[in-house]
Amino acid sequence: MNIFLFEIKSSLKSTLIWILMLGIVAFGFIQVFPAFYSGSAELIKMLENYPKELLEGLDFDPNQFFTILGFYSFIAVYVQVMVAFQGFILGLQVIGRETKAHTLDFLITKPVRRSSILTMKIAAIFTILTVTNLCLFAFTLLGISITGEAFSMAGLILVSLVMFLCSIIFASIGILLGATLRKLRSIAPYALGIVTGFFILNMMKGIFDDPWIQWLSPFQFFDKFEVISTQSLDPIFLAWSCFLILAMIGVSYLIYTKKDIHAL
Amino acid sequence: MNLFFHEMKMYWKYLLFWSIGILFMVGAGMGKYAGMYAEGGQDITKLFDSFPKAFLAMFGMVNIDVSSVGGFYGIIHFYVLIMGIVYAIILGSGILAKEERDHTAEFLMVKPVAKGWILGQKLLAGLVYVFGFVAVDALISYPIVKQVADQDISNEITLFLLALTVIMLVFYVVSFGFSGALNDPRKSSMIMLSVMGFTYLGSIAMDLLENSDWMRPLITLKYFPADQILDSLTLDPIYLGLSGLLILIGLGMAFIRFPRRDLHL
Numbered sequence: 001m002n003i004f005l006f007e008i009k010s011s012l013k014s015t016l017i018w019i020l021m022l023g024i025v026a027f028g029f030i031q032v033f034p035a036f037y038s039g040s041a042e043l044i045k046m047l048e049n050y051p052k053e054l055l056e057g058l059d060f061d062p063n064q065f066f067t068i069l070g071f072y073s074f075i076a077v078y079v080q081v082m083v084a085f086q087g088f089i090l091g092l093q094v095i096g097r098e099t100k101a102h103t104l105d106f107l108i109t110k111p112v113r114r115s116s117i118l119t120m121k122i123a124a125i126f127t128i129l130t131v132t133n134l135c136l137f138a139f140t141l142l143g144i145s146i147t148g149e150a151f152s153m154a155g156l157i158l159v160s161l162v163m164f165l166c167s168i169i170f171a172s173i174g175i176l177l178g179a180t181l182r183k184l185r186s187i188a189p190y191a192l193g194i195v196t197g198f199f200i201l202n203m204m205k206g207i208f209d210d211p212w213i214q215w216l217s218p219f220q221f222f223d224k225f226e227v228i229s230t231q232s233l234d235p236i237f238l239a240w241s242c243f244l245i246l247a248m249i250g251v252s253y254l255i256y257t258k259k260d261i262h263a264l
Numbered sequence: 265m266n267l268f269f270h271e272m273k274m275y276w277k278y279l280l281f282w283s284i285g286i287l288f289m290v291g292a293g294m295g296k297y298a299g300m301y302a303e304g305g306q307d308i309t310k311l312f313d314s315f316p317k318a319f320l321a322m323f324g325m326v327n328i329d330v331s332s333v334g335g336f337y338g339i340i341h342f343y344v345l346i347m348g349i350v351y352a353i354i355l356g357s358g359i360l361a362k363e364e365r366d367h368t369a370e371f372l373m374v375k376p377v378a379k380g381w382i383l384g385q386k387l388l389a390g391l392v393y394v395f396g397f398v399a400v401d402a403l404i405s406y407p408i409v410k411q412v413a414d415q416d417i418s419n420e421i422t423l424f425l426l427a428l429t430v431i432m433l434v435f436y437v438v439s440f441g442f443s444g445a446l447n448d449p450r451k452s453s454m455i456m457l458s459v460m461g462f463t464y465l466g467s468i469a470m471d472l473l474e475n476s477d478w479m480r481p482l483i484t485l486k487y488f489p490a491d492q493i494l495d496s497l498t499l500d501p502i503y504l505g506l507s508g509l510l511i512l513i514g515l516g517m518a519f520i521r522f523p524r525r526d527l528h529l
Contacts, residue, residue, distance in 0.1 A: 029469075032473065035474070075468075078465055189354050192354065
């Protein structure tokens with residue numbers, strides 16, 4: 001329990017900053033909606049004259065798109081990338097803290113099993129991420145309510161759930177890396193390489209539209225438009241996400257409980 | 265010169281990995297162009313022209329003619345630019361701060377050289393790698409675009425590369441400045457990454473909103489936007505000046521503050 005509390009305490013300040021930043025970004029982007037919506041009535045009319053195939057080709061349904069949730073599900077990807085960064089950085093930081101500061105040999109000599117060290121650290125990570133995502137959800141809900149648009153609560157919850165899953169997946173990647181790496185100097189290069197890499201892959205999905213990429217890039221597991229219009233999460237990718245999370249954490253346990261500890 | 269060559273040796277492997285990234289981005293992207301738009305892309309362009317700005321922003325193609333080679337290259341190059349900035353930040357905030365991070369600063373500082381000399385050598389080595397990144401991009405872009413293009417756009421590419429160089433220099437030197445000036449130089453990378461994140465979000469907001477030009481001086485990513493490069497075939501001199509100013513500020517932070525501050529050991 002001490003380790004759990006210690007980790008929560010160490011991450012408290014940065015978590016508050018993250019929550020604040022996420023809240024501001026989500027809230028701010030949602031307030032763009034009225035400006036965006038004002039010209040849309042004519043546009044929808046205009047779009048109805050275009051061939052259906054073209055719009056389907058663009059994966060685009062105007063009636064869905066010009067609702068507040070449709071708009072949110074577009075901008076949500078920018079919030080999602082921040083959540084992913086937070087998850088990854090937190091995962092790597094909490095698990096790699098001892099490796100980074102060369103204090104693992106002190107921790108290991110305490111009368112606790114390595115597996116329970118890892119369990120407590122992972123519990124701390126998941127607690128922080130859950131709290132962050134709940135706060136983010138509250139900010140989003142507040143932002144959407146202020147615009148006064150009608151929206152489906154279930155849709156909003158599902159989109160928020162997609163983001164939460166994404167942050168957990170990136171946290172698991174961070175955990176796995178933290179358990180595996182023998183040397184950890186600074187976290188930023190790893191976070192940038194991995195999260196930004198997947199993000200760019202996602203932003204260019206119009207260009208790289210091969211179907212196998214969808215399995216690879218956590219940002220693309222769930223198409224948020226589809227989530228809203230069907231009001232459900234694709235069960236195949238839900239299973240795939242859970243599998244990835246469990247597999248990465250499982251491997252982390254195997255590695256962490258067996259690895260050699262290098263004293264300074 | 266020893267320090268310079270030492271730093272040069274340390275970083276070539278990273279550049280190699282980044283080169284693979286650029287190759288993938290430009291190669292695969294332009295390959296898609298050859299397949300997708302080369303024939304009969306005109307209708308789509310006309311359609312896009314009638315859409316409002318916010319709508320096109322969703323697809324990242326404000327004011328850009330995606331069906332032309334130049335426009336398509338411009339979109340891809342935006343992501344190469346982001347990669348370049350990330351590279352510049354890692355390089356700039358690492359090359360000086362790593363001595364303090366790895367506790368080797370005390371070994372370096374006892375050598376009979378001035379702190380300013382150390383700064384100069386490190387700055388120079390990093391600059392070579394910034395130009396190296398651009399050179400790799402050039403070596404990849406020119407031949408690949410030539411393969412798929414129906415018209416000659418080497419002037420446009422040259423301008424895109426120049427814009428990349430200037431923006432990378434800004435981020436490199438300012439990160440370098442922060443790692444020199446801050447009492448905890450390890451914070452430099454996180455600060456600069458947050459700056460980059462907000463610049464990116466700001467560039468999206470700029471695309472979403474009408475009449476958002478007043479934001480531009482704050483958003484380095486938008487100093488030399490692709491549509492302007494393609495339209496006017498020049499880099500905006502005002503923003504070149506502003507970039508120069510930012511670079512001077514970065515240099516000032518490093519060369520004035522670093523020789524005076526205590527090392528963090």
